[in-house]
Amino acid sequence: LSTNGGEEFFNKGLRVTVKSLQLTNPGIPIVVFHGGLSREQAGMIPDVETILIDDSLYDSSHREDLTRSAFYKLEIHRLARFDRVVYLGSDLVVLDDLSRLTCVDRGLAGVTRPLGLEHEFHYPEQVQASEPALSGDRILNTGVLCFNMSRWADGKLFREALQIADQYGWSFFKNADQGILNILAARHGGVREVPVTYNFCMIPEMGHPVPYPVKRNPSGLLAPYEVGRIQRRLMAMGVPLPFHWGRFVKILHWNGWDKPWRFDERQVPAIERKRSYAECYDQFL
Numbered sequence: 001l002s003t004n005g006g007e008e009f010f011n012k013g014l015r016v017t018v019k020s021l022q023l024t025n026p027g028i029p030i031v032v033f034h035g036g037l038s039r040e041q042a043g044m045i046p047d048v049e050t051i052l053i054d055d056s057l058y059d060s061s062h063r064e065d066l067t068r069s070a071f072y073k074l075e076i077h078r079l080a081r082f083d084r085v086v087y088l089g090s091d092l093v094v095l096d097d098l099s100r101l102t103c104v105d106r107g108l109a110g111v112t113r114p115l116g117l118e119h120e121f122h123y124p125e126q127v128q129a130s131e132p133a134l135s136g137d138r139i140l141n142t143g144v145l146c147f148n149m150s151r152w153a154d155g156k157l158f159r160e161a162l163q164i165a166d167q168y169g170w171s172f173f174k175n176a177d178q179g180i181l182n183i184l185a186a187r188h189g190g191v192r193e194v195p196v197t198y199n200f201c202m203i204p205e206m207g208h209p210v211p212y213p214v215k216r217n218p219s220g221l222l223a224p225y226e227v228g229r230i231q232r233r234l235m236a237m238g239v240p241l242p243f244h245w246g247r248f249v250k251i252l253h254w255n256g257w258d259k260p261w262r263f264d265e266r267q268v269p270a271i272e273r274k275r276s277y278a279e280c281y282d283q284f285l
Contacts, residue, residue: 001018003069010037015044018030031048033051053072083149086098092251095222095252106190106191110191111196115138120173120175120178135190157184161184164180198250203255226247254276
């Protein structure tokens, strides 16, 4: 995980993410890359290793809502003592076991989405011409990633990532960390695809007019239950369906600006809170 130590994302984001991870995956080593946690903050996340990152290499000025902590995932070579590392953003909750995420035979594993290059790059034609291996119709979301450390431990991919930023310029990207990793993955064998239940996002999954129902999963936690559109309508009508018709979401990710902890201050209507699965966040408070 990563944080810049800012009060909002630390108290309402990172601490909740850590709590959900410790509850669902007890005993798993947790490391937080940070840009300057206070001693008091470090004491609020017990049983967690913290590593200070010098973020002077990074430039987040191309987006007002982005901080340099978004780039800390590129420093994954610092965890060379592990065979596999799962990176998690601090705007998500973990709802189930994540052991399947460690089964990756490429440099990166994650969830991709059917989005064009224009969602990541200001000049998609230029990057497509320069990076012919880059998919033009699927984009990797970097909120949840599994790194195969046999490919990352020596720091070569880290240095190449910085070279990509220098080659194109930070302002070339709409989401610089994500754009850089998409290019890097394309150059080195692509991404091992992970089921969407491991990175179920506010954008685009939560925007469906008929949201997934929320049920208690086998761990006793509230989690969205992924079923088809017809099944969702039947469940909305009160028709009970057996669990084997669908599957539970394992990681719920509020990507984008709107976070569940901001719903109250914006006086979000109950129906919107329900569609955004705020109750799945609230259960960890």
